[in-house]
Amino acid sequence: xxxxxxxxxxxxxxxxxxxxxxxxxxxxxxxxxxxxxxxxxxxxxxxxxxxxxxxxxxxxxxxxxxxxxxxxxxxxxxxxxxxxxxxxxxxxxxxxxxxxxxxxxxxxxxxxxxxxxxxxxxxxxxxxxxxxxxxxxxxxxxxxxxxxxxxxxxxxxxxxxxxxxxxxxxxxxxxxxxxxxxxxxxxxxxxxxxxxxxxxxxxxx
Amino acid sequence: xxxxxxxxxxxxxxxxxxxxxxxxxxxxxxxxxxxxxxxxxxxxxxxxxxxxxxxxxxxxxxxxxxxxxxxxxxxxxxxxxxxxxxxxxxxxxxxxxxxxxxxxxxxxxxxxxxxxxxxxxxxxxxxxxxxxxxxxxxxxxxxxxxxxxxxxxxxxxxxxxxxxxxxxxxxxxxxxxxxxxxxxxxxxxxxxxxxxxx
Numbered sequence: 001x002x003x004x005x006x007x008x009x010x011x012x013x014x015x016x017x018x019x020x021x022x023x024x025x026x027x028x029x030x031x032x033x034x035x036x037x038x039x040x041x042x043x044x045x046x047x048x049x050x051x052x053x054x055x056x057x058x059x060x061x062x063x064x065x066x067x068x069x070x071x072x073x074x075x076x077x078x079x080x081x082x083x084x085x086x087x088x089x090x091x092x093x094x095x096x097x098x099x100x101x102x103x104x105x106x107x108x109x110x111x112x113x114x115x116x117x118x119x120x121x122x123x124x125x126x127x128x129x130x131x132x133x134x135x136x137x138x139x140x141x142x143x144x145x146x147x148x149x150x151x152x153x154x155x156x157x158x159x160x161x162x163x164x165x166x167x168x169x170x171x172x173x174x175x176x177x178x179x180x181x182x183x184x185x186x187x188x189x190x191x192x193x194x195x196x197x198x199x200x201x202x203x204x205x
Numbered sequence: 206x207x208x209x210x211x212x213x214x215x216x217x218x219x220x221x222x223x224x225x226x227x228x229x230x231x232x233x234x235x236x237x238x239x240x241x242x243x244x245x246x247x248x249x250x251x252x253x254x255x256x257x258x259x260x261x262x263x264x265x266x267x268x269x270x271x272x273x274x275x276x277x278x279x280x281x282x283x284x285x286x287x288x289x290x291x292x293x294x295x296x297x298x299x300x301x302x303x304x305x306x307x308x309x310x311x312x313x314x315x316x317x318x319x320x321x322x323x324x325x326x327x328x329x330x331x332x333x334x335x336x337x338x339x340x341x342x343x344x345x346x347x348x349x350x351x352x353x354x355x356x357x358x359x360x361x362x363x364x365x366x367x368x369x370x371x372x373x374x375x376x377x378x379x380x381x382x383x384x385x386x387x388x389x390x391x392x393x394x395x396x397x398x399x400x401x402x403x
Contacts, residue, residue: 023209099209179256179297187292188249194288195245202238 025051025092026172027102028165029109035074036102037169038067038092045071049094053078056087056103067092082109207255207293207308208352210301214359221307221355225287228313232283240281243399247274248285252292255299266377272344273385275316276323276337277392277400286313307355315347323400331401332393334386341385342378349374 023046027036034053038046051073052064062078081088088104213221236244254268275282287309293299300308319340323331330336353367392400 093212099212101211183296184253184256187252187289187296190292191245191249191252191288194248195241198236198241198245199238202236202241 023092023094023098023100024172025090025100025102026169027090027104028161028168029077029104030161030165033074033076034088034090034104036067036072036090036092038071038094038100039173040094040098045069046092046094047071049092051075052091052093053081054089054091055081056089062086062088077109081106085109207290207300208304208311208355210303212359213304213307213355217355217358218303218307221304221310223306225283225306225309225313228283228309228317229287232280235280236284240278244278244281244285247278247282248289250274251286252289255293255297266374268381268384269312269345269348269377270381270384271312271316271348272319272341272381273388275313275318275320275344276340276385276389277320278316279320279324280317282316282320283309283313286316311348311351311355314351315344318347319344328401332390334390337386337389338382340382342382344385345374345378345381346371 023038023040025036025038025046027034029035036051038049038051040046046067047069049067049071050064051067053062053075054060055062062081063075065073065075067073080086085106087106088109090102090104091099092101093099251270251274254270257268258266271282271286274285278285287305290300290305290308290312291302294302294305294308322343323337323340326336349370350367353363353370356366357363389400
């Protein structure tokens, strides 16, 4: 019984891991736009692929675009999504049956509505400059004191989003587990095991 | 040529699954004891073959070897391909479990046709390099055609998809044809009993 349970648990684990596909898509929200990059597991960029932005609940396509030579596309956030606080899903279709999705929850879209002047303050901070400039921006913001906590939070959100983008991108790629020798030999082992089972049952006849 | 999950419509998925169940039952019935090791070996070969990437221009293709599997196994190719595709879906995330039925039909259907064609040939033609080249290539051609059909029934336009898929796979057809003809002529020399009768 315990063995049976273990088998079921293992099988379920496999099913969830098999939901990942061969083409990867990564998206982030910045400056009122949804930016996406598509890459195949082999590292090739997914060029000229259809990218659809859907309302996650209804599955309705809100906007769509195509990736460029770099496998990137940036699509303005549909107004409807901001107004109605929709959870979005980005779907990258790479043809010949390859496809992947990336969820964008509604609060990510809301966090990006930044008033013009605070957005400019944040833009001074280039990604190359590290924490130092970030704290400078923060201290400036605090010193200016005419900015309330809410807008400070927005600036911080924006800076954090940009800093975290490369980390998130790497995490996405890491989730897409490369094929290891253990997988290959494991698979061959399964085949040999099945062969044993088949021979056992056929030999009894 | 693995179709991912969520691309195909439900009727296509169900048809694929149904055909696979029927095919598997039939192949299991036909499978005799002596054929089991051969089936397992070819299943392992098919399982690993898709990891061998052939760089072609900007993209790269992987080997499929379904034609060769069909030639060597006959009906048992359905079992070998089903097991290999299942393990590829589970371990490599190629295709997916819901699309397993359709993917099996796509790969094993043409393999079975190649196998049946091969076994209906006179002995002389079985050894013919060109015939075996064509059978190896036919496996891929058939799979490409079936991929296009499954996409067409799921809403993509058939002709452009079929053209794109088949054009993209021409190099693989050539490579697979060469591999099939070399393997079969080698087997005729060293292990003729392996491919002369089912």
